[in-house]
Amino acid sequence: MEKKRGGASGSVRAMKRKEVGCCVGGSLPSNMCxxxxxLTELSLSYNYLExxxxxDLHGCKSIIGFDLASNRLSGSIPxxxxxxxxxxxxxxxxxNLAGEIPEEIGNLNQLEILSSANNSLHGMxxxxxxxxxxxxxxxxxxxxxxxxxxxxxxxxxxxxxxxxIAVNLLxxxxxxxxxxxxxxxxxxxxxxxxxxxxxxSIGDLRVLKVLNLADNHLTKEPSATExxxxxxxxxxxxxxxxxxxxxxxxxxxxxxxxxxxxxxxxLSIRSAKLKGNIPIQIGNLKKLQFLDFGDNxxxxxxxxxxxxxxxxxxxxxxxxxxxxxxPNALCExxxxxxxxxxxxxxSGSIPxxxxxxxSLREIGLSENRLSSTIPESLWNLKDVLKLYLSHxxxxxxxxxxxxxxxxxxxxxxxxxxxxxNLPIGIGDLLTLTYLSLSHNGINGSIPDVFxxxxxxxxxxxSSNNLSGVLPKSIEKLKFLTFFNVSSNQLGGQILEGxxxxxxxxxxxxxxxxxxxxxxxNFPPCPREKKSDKKKSLIYVFISLAVxxxxxxxxxILVLRKFQAQxxxxxxxxxxxxxxxxxxxxxxxxxxxxxxxxxLIGTGGFGSVYKATLSNGxxxxxxxxxxxxxxxxxxxxxxxxxxRNIRHRNIAKVISSCSNLDFKSLILQYMPNGSLESWLYxxxxxxxxxxxxxxxxxxxxxxxxxxxxxxxxxVHCDLKPSNVLIDSDMVAHVTDFGISRxxxxxxxxxxxxxxxxxxYMAPEYGTDGLVSTKCDVYSFGIxxxxxxxxxxxxxxxxxxxxxxxxxxxxxxxxxxxxxxxTTILQPDDEFSNKKLxxxxxxxxxxxxxxxxxxxxxxxxxxxxxxxKKIKRDLI
Numbered sequence: 084m085e086k087k088r089g090g091a092s093g094s095v096r097a098m099k100r101k102e103v104g105c106c107v108g109g110s111l112p113s114n115m116c117x118x119x120x121x122l123t124e125l126s127l128s129y130n131y132l133e134x135x136x137x138x139d140l141h142g143c144k145s146i147i148g149f150d151l152a153s154n155r156l157s158g159s160i161p162x163x164x165x166x167x168x169x170x171x172x173x174x175x176x177x178x179n180l181a182g183e184i185p186e187e188i189g190n191l192n193q194l195e196i197l198s199s200a201n202n203s204l205h206g207m208x209x210x211x212x213x214x215x216x217x218x219x220x221x222x223x224x225x226x227x228x229x230x231x232x233x234x235x236x237x238x239x240x241x242x243x244x245x246x247x248i249a250v251n252l253l254x255x256x257x258x259x260x261x262x263x264x265x266x267x268x269x270x271x272x273x274x275x276x277x278x279x280x281x282x283x284s285i286g287d288l289r290v291l292k293v294l295n296l297a298d299n300h301l302t303k304e305p306s307a308t309e310x311x312x313x314x315x316x317x318x319x320x321x322x323x324x325x326x327x328x329x330x331x332x333x334x335x336x337x338x339x340x341x342x343x344x345x346x347x348x349x350l351s352i353r354s355a356k357l358k359g360n361i362p363i364q365i366g367n368l369k370k371l372q373f374l375d376f377g378d379n380x381x382x383x384x385x386x387x388x389x390x391x392x393x394x395x396x397x398x399x400x401x402x403x404x405x406x407x408x409x410p411n412a413l414c415e416x417x418x419x420x421x422x423x424x425x426x427x428x429x430s431g432s433i434p435x436x437x438x439x440x441x442s443l444r445e446i447g448l449s450e451n452r453l454s455s456t457i458p459e460s461l462w463n464l465k466d467v468l469k470l471y472l473s474h475x476x477x478x479x480x481x482x483x484x485x486x487x488x489x490x491x492x493x494x495x496x497x498x499x500x501x502x503x504n505l506p507i508g509i510g511d512l513l514t515l516t517y518l519s520l521s522h523n524g525i526n527g528s529i530p531d532v533f534x535x536x537x538x539x540x541x542x543x544x545s546s547n548n549l550s551g552v553l554p555k556s557i558e559k560l561k562f563l564t565f566f567n568v569s570s571n572q573l574g575g576q577i578l579e580g581x582x583x584x585x586x587x588x589x590x591x592x593x594x595x596x597x598x599x600x601x602x603x604n605f606p607p608c609p610r611e612k613k614s615d616k617k618k619s620l621i622y623v624f625i626s627l628a629v630x631x632x633x634x635x636x637x638x639i640l641v642l643r644k645f646q647a648q649x650x651x652x653x654x655x656x657x658x659x660x661x662x663x664x665x666x667x668x669x670x671x672x673x674x675x676x677x678x679x680x681x682l683i684g685t686g687g688f689g690s691v692y693k694a695t696l697s698n699g700x701x702x703x704x705x706x707x708x709x710x711x712x713x714x715x716x717x718x719x720x721x722x723x724x725x726r727n728i729r730h731r732n733i734a735k736v737i738s739s740c741s742n743l744d745f746k747s748l749i750l751q752y753m754p755n756g757s758l759e760s761w762l763y764x765x766x767x768x769x770x771x772x773x774x775x776x777x778x779x780x781x782x783x784x785x786x787x788x789x790x791x792x793x794x795x796x797v798h799c800d801l802k803p804s805n806v807l808i809d810s811d812m813v814a815h816v817t818d819f820g821i822s823r824x825x826x827x828x829x830x831x832x833x834x835x836x837x838x839x840x841x842y843m844a845p846e847y848g849t850d851g852l853v854s855t856k857c858d859v860y861s862f863g864i865x866x867x868x869x870x871x872x873x874x875x876x877x878x879x880x881x882x883x884x885x886x887x888x889x890x891x892x893x894x895x896x897x898x899x900x901x902x903x904t905t906i907l908q909p910d911d912e913f914s915n916k917k918l919x920x921x922x923x924x925x926x927x928x929x930x931x932x933x934x935x936x937x938x939x940x941x942x943x944x945x946x947x948x949x950k951k952i953k954r955d956l957i
Contacts, residue, residue, distance in 0.1 A: 286315025863931025
């Protein structure tokens with residue numbers, strides 16, 4: 084610290100790490116105020132300070148701002164704090180402070196902001212604090228404070244705007260006088276022990292934006308049957324967030340719920356013993372994005388007016404007694420991402436229109452009375468992540484279109500009346516972690532398609548009519564922790580590889596004739612007789628000879644025809660190089676002569692244009708610069724890599740157009756541009772969950788390239804500009820111009836360094852060594868970038884520092900200084916869960932970008948971690 088000389092006042096400020104890339108450690112000197120008698124501002128937040136706050140603060144006579152938040156300070160708040168009579172702002176949150184808040188704090192009659200959240204303070208809040216009329220903000224959440232609030236609270240705090248005392252042990256009633264603090268914008272009382280009715284006077288807070296009273300013991304008025312105070316909340320015309328969950332209201336919802344603020348975006352009255360119907364007036368809340376009435380005793384039908392909530396993204400109605408048909412009005416919610424209506428009495432069929440809600444990511448309809456078949460349109464929801472339809476009466480066969488669920492992680496269809504064979508398309512569900520089809524009537528054999536389901540953890544096929552043997556591909560599921568095929572007609576050798584030594588007898592019991600697995604006490608399998616084996620070999624050789632004699636001439640003719648057509652295409656620029664029949668002339672017309680008005684972007688080897696064909700179809704055309712050395716080699720490499728790749732998170736090649744002087748790829752058009760454009764635009768915004776979903780998409784692509792493709796592919800240039808986003812906000816990895824294919828038994832390749840600085844693994848940049856762990860490194864750096872909104876090339880990272888080292892320094896302290904402030908703020912309703920998720924994401928990013936490639940995880944492990952982070956978050 085340095086002392087400012089001269090003048091009547093001075094200022095000492097320790098720069099935060101985000102400004103200088105360093106931090107302050109050690110303890111505060113006991114006599115620090117003596118050195119700075121004219122100090123007005125002390126800001127040492129987001130550092131590594133530890134030990135107690137000095138008790139002698141008499142010397143800081145002129146201090147206005149005192150900020151020690153987000154350190155490792157311990158001990159108690161010193162009584163001497165009450166001597167700082169000029170203090171206006173006091174920040175002590177996010178430390179390890181304990182003890183009681185000293186009574187002397189009531190002497191600070193000019194105090195405007197008191198923030199001491201996330202400590203271990205206990206005891207009562209000093210009564211003197213509520214006599215400081217200048218107070219604007221009280222933030223004491225996440226402590227162990229007890230006692231009651233004074234009945235005259237509102238009379239004493241006329242300037243109060245924020246009262247955040249959530250997650251404490253406070254009790255008693257909410258003071259009726261709170262309405263006299265007429266400037267209140269935020270009330271946060273979540274997770275305390277407040278009891279009694281919510282005072283009607285809260286309705287007088289005309290500027291109130293956030294009212295969080297969740298997880299208390301609040302009730303309705305003793306003689307009332309409805310939640311009467313909701314009538315008066317209609318006066319709070321700025322209300323955006325209303326959280327009343329987990330209170331024993333034992334009441335019905337009034338029709339006046341439809342009169343709540345038109346600005347309301349979040350409404351939760353979950354686990355509140357609600358009964359009666361959902362009022363039809365709920366449809367008036369046009370801006371609502373989150374609605375949670377789950378875990379109550381609501382009855383009647385879901386009102387059709389719910390279809391008017393066009394901006395609704397999350398709907399929780401599970402664990403009630405709702406009945407009647409599945410309302411078609413839900414199909415009108417085109418922004419709906421989560422639909423949870425399990426454990427009700429909904430009957431009839433799932434409407435076909437559900438397939439039109441392409442925004443859906445989770446569907447929960449288990450434990451209802453649904454019948455009929457699963458509509459074919461349901462399989463149109465290619466981006467759905469979780470589908471729960473268990474414990475219904477669904478009939479019919481499983482559709483082969485199940486393979487369109489390329490993003491799904493959990494599929495629960497147990498306890499229905501499903502018949503037919505298991506579709507082989509299950510093998511295309513590469514992201515699946517949970518699959519249950521138990522207690523149905525499924526027959527036939529288990530298809531040998533599980534080798535690609537590398538993330539599968541739970542597989543339950545019990546209580547069906549399956550026959551045949553266990554397919555060997557299940558042995559490759561190294562994350563499988565639950566397996567059950569009991570009560571079928573299966574037989575043959577019980578598998579011994581993979582995780583099968585971890586499963587018990589109950590996983591296989593009540594089948595026809597399993598054998599082997601001596602640790603499970605099954606009988607040994609009979610050995611095949613030599614004569615039978617010899618006969619089998621003879622039949623095999625005869626069959627092969629016939630196949631060769633018949634099909635080899637046909638293959639030769641096809642290859643010759645293909646070569647002739649290829650030679651013709653290379654000679655004529657108007658002929659395309661594949662079967663999609665998009666010619667050079669068509670591309671010129673579609674791009675208006677490859678003019679700048681259709682230019683999407685330019686890279687090292689080519690430019691990308693938007694192409695609108697005569698039939699209205701829109702594509703992206705990547706044209707390789709013929710004058711650029713290596714451009715055509717890049718074209719050939721992309722063709723080699725992308726020829727057989729089919730994955731929902733890898734940019735799809737529709738066609739190509741190639742001749743001696745012109746080479747291009749016709750790609751799927753991505754209307755939402757690149758991840759980079761979203762991160763650094765002033766007009767576009769990605770919230771926390773969207774960023775996590777996009778990184779899961781990228782992880783799925785890399786996991787497929789490294790482990791799910793026949794030959795491992797290393798992208799070599801992973802970065803946000805090479806991740807494109809489609810109309811459904813799904814990410815697609817693109818630009819394989821410098822990618823590498825690893826041959827059999829290859830784990831490294833030597834090559835010339837072409838990757839982008841900042842994302843390039845150390846072994847790639849120094850030695851030209853390429854492996855799948857190079858992509859893991861780039862993925863880790865990109866993960867850090869996405870959640871900090873800082874490029875590795877940012878000018879703040881000079882010689883000796885980097886994005887990784889900057890984040891690593893913060894990881895051992897507080898993350899609030901590095902995480903993008905637009906997605907993680909201390910007063911966020913979901914701050915705790917997001918902070919935990921952010922910690923896990925930062926840890927994963929740092930592990931993926933370790934200097935030693937041997938210590939980095941592979942993409943299977945990294946992706947599994949990402950998915951767990953998301954499961955814990957939501």
